[in-house]
Amino acid sequence: MKRAEDYYSKLARLKDFPARSVFKLEEMQDRFALLKAGQKVLDLGSAPGSWSQFCLQRLGPKGSLVGVDLEPANFKVLPGPKYRFLKGDIFSSEITSSLRELGPYDLVLSDAAPRTSGSGLVDAQGSLEIAWQAVEIAANTLKPGGNLVVKVFQGGEEGQLLRQIKSLFRRARAFKPKASRNKSRETYFLGLYFEAKVEKKA
Numbered sequence: 001m002k003r004a005e006d007y008y009s010k011l012a013r014l015k016d017f018p019a020r021s022v023f024k025l026e027e028m029q030d031r032f033a034l035l036k037a038g039q040k041v042l043d044l045g046s047a048p049g050s051w052s053q054f055c056l057q058r059l060g061p062k063g064s065l066v067g068v069d070l071e072p073a074n075f076k077v078l079p080g081p082k083y084r085f086l087k088g089d090i091f092s093s094e095i096t097s098s099l100r101e102l103g104p105y106d107l108v109l110s111d112a113a114p115r116t117s118g119s120g121l122v123d124a125q126g127s128l129e130i131a132w133q134a135v136e137i138a139a140n141t142l143k144p145g146g147n148l149v150v151k152v153f154q155g156g157e158e159g160q161l162l163r164q165i166k167s168l169f170r171r172a173r174a175f176k177p178k179a180s181r182n183k184s185r186e187t188y189f190l191g192l193y194f195e196a197k198v199e200k201k202a
């Protein structure tokens with residue numbers, strides 16, 4: 001049975017975004033001012049493309065964005081030359097080395113999520129593995145002072161990930177946007193102001 005179109009889905013269609021998830025990012029942008037004109041952004045799990053489209057609209061002519069997903073994007077508005085899309089798996093070494101070459105980034109976003117299986121526990125575990133990988137990529141590609149947003153399904157073991165983010169950033173916190181469905185276990189972890197650790201030579 002087809003799900004009835006909710007308020008945010010309708011709004012996304014009216015505003016020419018491919019997915020309702022854009023309003024979660026908009027809320028985080030309003031609250032934390034993550035995006036600024038001229039920045040370079042990495043969007044992990046970027047399809048169908050509403051976060052990328054939202055960012056590109058705000059980054060201006062000097063900004064740029066790299067999107068990665070297993071699936072192709074489905075933009076409603078042409079993304080332009082400042083957009084680069086890599087089709088592939090964020091766990092593959094080919095993708096991670098390309099991301100390093102294309103960086104460093106001011107902002108790393110990850111809305112990546114596993115296909116839902118019907119088991120909350122399995123989905124939470126899959127989402128946590130993806131979120132750890134996103135944090136690892138961020139730690140290797142962010143500029144000092146850069147920011148991170150990463151989606152995670154709450155399932156009991158995500159506290160350790162938040163502690164890891166706290167160890168890498170000046171500030172870390174969880175945030176559940178209003179546009180996130182009430183029944184959804186998803187939440188977002190934010191790392192604000194990346195403090196790159198300088199390796200001390202022995």
Ligand SMILES: C[S@@+](CC[C@H](N)C(=O)[O-])C[C@H]1O[C@@H](n2cnc3c(N)ncnc32)[C@H](O)[C@@H]1O
Nearest residue numbers: 045047048049050051069070089090111112113
């Ligand atoms: C909720 S959607 C992202 C929606 C996107 N932020 C938008 O606004 O259009 C989650 C995406 O994560 C992607 N994904 C899941 N696992 C991935 C992986 N290992 N590597 C790359 N993409 C992945 C899925 O293919 C899916 O397109």
